[in-house]
Amino acid sequence: MIPTVLLYNLENDKGRQIKSLCLPLKIRARSVLPEDFSQPLEAVLGEAARRETEAPQPPFSQEMVVMAGLSSQQMHQFLQGFRRKKIPPVALKAVLTATNQKWDAFQLCRELSLEREAMERGENLHEGKAL
Numbered sequence: 001m002i003p004t005v006l007l008y009n010l011e012n013d014k015g016r017q018i019k020s021l022c023l024p025l026k027i028r029a030r031s032v033l034p035e036d037f038s039q040p041l042e043a044v045l046g047e048a049a050r051r052e053t054e055a056p057q058p059p060f061s062q063e064m065v066v067m068a069g070l071s072s073q074q075m076h077q078f079l080q081g082f083r084r085k086k087i088p089p090v091a092l093k094a095v096l097t098a099t100n101q102k103w104d105a106f107q108l109c110r111e112l113s114l115e116r117e118a119m120e121r122g123e124n125l126h127e128g129k130a131l
Contacts, residue, residue, distance in 0.1 A: 001069035004028045004045060005078070008037070008064035008105055014088055018065070021081040025074055034059035037105040041066060041096060048101075060109050068096035091116060
């Protein structure tokens with residue numbers, strides 16, 4: 001898999017900053033359009049067939065980043081680059097896993113939002129469960 005960062009709701013200056021951060025790290029940065037939010041992450045990445053979708057859901061507005069196929073060094077450099085280049089944080093971040101690659105952006109956004117809320121309350125939402 002080509003190291004890729006999927007960008008959701010980042011068609012703005014922050015998204016451009018993230019894309020310029022990815023270039024020297026040899027990471028492909030790809031903006032995902034709202035009409036693809038209902039596709040499984042693996043399909044958006046070109047690793048699986050796209051699926052027929054029923055009625056489109058209204059898009060969510062939260063910014064979200066999904067990192068796929070990055071080496072540990074690329075991941076470290078990418079995350080450090082946010083601080084070094086003073087890019088404002090993206091609250092919802094995920095690494096592609098065997099579980100979440102089957103999810104669409106709506107499901108991932110819900111899970112990440114629940115997880116973030118639980119962390120803010122000092123709870124562990126997924127006791128021993130890998131996402």
